[in-house]
Amino acid sequence: MPPLIRSLAMALAVATAMQAAPPAELSPEAVVQKQVEAYNAHDLDAFVACYGDVIEFRTLDGKVAPEQGLAPLRKAYGEIFKRSPKVKVKVLNRICQGLFVIDQEQAEGMGPEPVTVTAIYQTWHGKIVCVWFIQG
Numbered sequence: 001m002p003p004l005i006r007s008l009a010m011a012l013a014v015a016t017a018m019q020a021a022p023p024a025e026l027s028p029e030a031v032v033q034k035q036v037e038a039y040n041a042h043d044l045d046a047f048v049a050c051y052g053d054v055i056e057f058r059t060l061d062g063k064v065a066p067e068q069g070l071a072p073l074r075k076a077y078g079e080i081f082k083r084s085p086k087v088k089v090k091v092l093n094r095i096c097q098g099l100f101v102i103d104q105e106q107a108e109g110m111g112p113e114p115v116t117v118t119a120i121y122q123t124w125h126g127k128i129v130c131v132w133f134i135q136g
Helices: 003-020 028-041 044-048 070-083
Strands: 051-059 088-097 100-108 115-124 127-135
Touching: 028 044, 028 088, 028 100, 028 115, 028 127, 044 070, 051 070
Parallel strands: 051 127
Antiparallel strands: 088 100, 100 115, 115 127
16 A cells, blocks of 8 residues: 555544544543642643533532633632732542542632632533532
8 A cells, every 4th residue: 555545544544533432531530630730830721621611619508609600710710820829729638429529628828828628529521510619
């Protein structure tokens, strides 16, 4: 088989295989860890990429943040990264169960003292779709 035809056949085979097998989804733990790393690096694009198109932020008392979705997420965290250039989070404890990841986190760089927060992340198809926060 001539080299050009062999190359075209190989390219077609690779393209067909890519269509047949979609990329593997990140596990719930992997997507949450990826967003923690993006947060700590202040990589807004990588951070937002961890979230589904429809994202909700809630508190355990039933309150839902008034603005939902990726645009408000990008705006809010972009402002945090600009306002607090030393902000970072350290995962103190993590529990993974099914589609949920529960992190007890210590946030530093937003004020004079670290703040401990618990975040419950719900994932779906490799993206974070809902987050509940417990602070206190």
